[in-house]
Amino acid sequence: MKNFTLILLFASLFANSQTKENSFYDIDIKVQSIPVAKTDILAKQLAALGKTDKEKVRAIFRWITEHIDYNVGFFNKNKKPVPAFYQEPDDSNAALPPLNERVAAKVLYRKIAFCDGYARLFKTLCDHAGIESEIIFGYARNNYNKKFAVNHTWNAVYFDSSWHLLDVTWASGFITYSDEYIRRYDDFYFLTPPDQFIRDHYPEDLQWTLLNDPPIYREFHQSPFRYSGYLKAGLTNYFPANGVIDAATGDTVELRLTSKKEIRNFYVSSSPLFDTMQQAIKPVVKDDKVSFKYMIPPDGADWIYVFCNEELALRYKLNRKKSLAVTTSK
Numbered sequence: 001m002k003n004f005t006l007i008l009l010f011a012s013l014f015a016n017s018q019t020k021e022n023s024f025y026d027i028d029i030k031v032q033s034i035p036v037a038k039t040d041i042l043a044k045q046l047a048a049l050g051k052t053d054k055e056k057v058r059a060i061f062r063w064i065t066e067h068i069d070y071n072v073g074f075f076n077k078n079k080k081p082v083p084a085f086y087q088e089p090d091d092s093n094a095a096l097p098p099l100n101e102r103v104a105a106k107v108l109y110r111k112i113a114f115c116d117g118y119a120r121l122f123k124t125l126c127d128h129a130g131i132e133s134e135i136i137f138g139y140a141r142n143n144y145n146k147k148f149a150v151n152h153t154w155n156a157v158y159f160d161s162s163w164h165l166l167d168v169t170w171a172s173g174f175i176t177y178s179d180e181y182i183r184r185y186d187d188f189y190f191l192t193p194p195d196q197f198i199r200d201h202y203p204e205d206l207q208w209t210l211l212n213d214p215p216i217y218r219e220f221h222q223s224p225f226r227y228s229g230y231l232k233a234g235l236t237n238y239f240p241a242n243g244v245i246d247a248a249t250g251d252t253v254e255l256r257l258t259s260k261k262e263i264r265n266f267y268v269s270s271s272p273l274f275d276t277m278q279q280a281i282k283p284v285v286k287d288d289k290v291s292f293k294y295m296i297p298p299d300g301a302d303w304i305y306v307f308c309n310e311e312l313a314l315r316y317k318l319n320r321k322k323s324l325a326v327t328t329s330k
Contacts, residue, residue: 024058031063036111039104039121043128053131053159057166060125061190064118065172070181071112100124100135115169119153122168132158136165138203141225154201156208163210165197166190188228199226229311234261238314248321249298255306256291265310268294270301272312296320 027049034045046063050056096102104124107117119135126133133155140152154167171189173182194210202220203209224243226235237258247253255268266283283292294304296318306314 024055024062027055027059028062031059032066034063036067036108039101039108039124040128042108043125046125047129056129056131057126057157057159057164058190060122060129060131061166061168061171062185064121064125064168065183065185067111068107068118068121068172069112069183070169070173070175071110071114071117072175072179072181073112100127113169115153118169118172119155122155122166126157134208136201136203136205136208138201138208139220140202141200141220152201156210164191165194165201165208165210166192167197167201196231225315227312227314229308229313232311233263233308233313234259235308235313236260240316244317244319245304246319246321247296249296251296251321252293253296253304254291254293256289257306257308258288259290259308260288263290263308265307266290266292267307268292269305269307270297270299270303270318272303272305272315 030049031046034042036042037045042063043060046059047056049059097105100120100123103117103120107113107121113121123133123135134157136154136156138152138154152169154165154169156163156165158164167189171186173184175181198209198211198215198220202217206214222243223241224238235257239254239256245253257263263283263285283290300320302318302320304316304318305312306316
């Protein structure tokens with residue numbers, strides 16, 4: 001899956017939960033100096049860094065994010081492919097190692113992977129460390145998904161008598177518009193609370209939402225995309241509720257937010273890049289409600305980005321109308 005998701009691009013650009021990261025500071029530092037090794041040896045070295053299963057999971061997770069890059073070769077057709085590491089045995093009667101083990105070996109040798117490779121490497125290392133984990137297949141929301149279909153892989157891990165969700169691929173870095181991979185750690189995707197994880201990860205098997213009442217596909221697909229800035233700004237509700245806005249150039253679209261915190265710097269743009277020279281919009285504020293109007297620009301952009309406190313909070317898909325203007329305001 002091409003992880004050109006602006007989830008990574010922007011969630012990684014802004015600071016995440018420092019409390020969570022600082023609690024694992026020593027582990028995060030030590031994993032950087034542990035070299036590549038066979039899966040069983042590597043897992044043993046990483047597990048030795050933690051006293052609890054949670055700390056061992058952190059060591060495995062952070063080692064992968066520090067040593068494995070996303071495979072952009074698929075998108076750069078002119079680049080020469082990296083040779084595969086795993087070789088089939090000469091003896092046709094010899095038993096093949098399990099698929100996860102073979103994929104993990106390739107990933108460690110090449111130091112690059114797609115999401116499937118990241119997830120299988122994580123599970124393989126957890127297996128060797130004696131930690132129960134699962135590979136989760138499902139749907140991820142990003143700018144490149146035109147259809148709702150299986151397109152991503154992540155993990156669930158079991159410790160302290162409960163399951164936890166994480167995505168080592170999206171925690172590792174992001175891909176630029178020029179198809180260059182940038183390694184930049186995002187702690188948001190380590191043991192993400194299920195009610196937050198579901199906003200951009202929808203498993204095939206709904207039990208892996210880890211929610212008592214998981215949202216149906218329609219709710220997941222049609223709501224606007226919510227970035228980590230949504231949570232940081234204390235936003236609790238938004239309008240339009242549908243993630244797709246039908247409007248024409250020159251139309252005025254009204255957007256409304258409900259926030260538990262004060263929104264200091266706010267603006268709406270057709271570009272996902274925060275521009276410090278952009279003049280902040282002065283919204284209408286009443287109690288915990290914030291409303292503002294945005295005129296659709298004639299630049300052909302397909303998205304509307306909402307920034308709160310200089311961080312990306314929401315993204316709407318813009319369906320441009322060629323006929324009479326259609327407004328979403330009420």
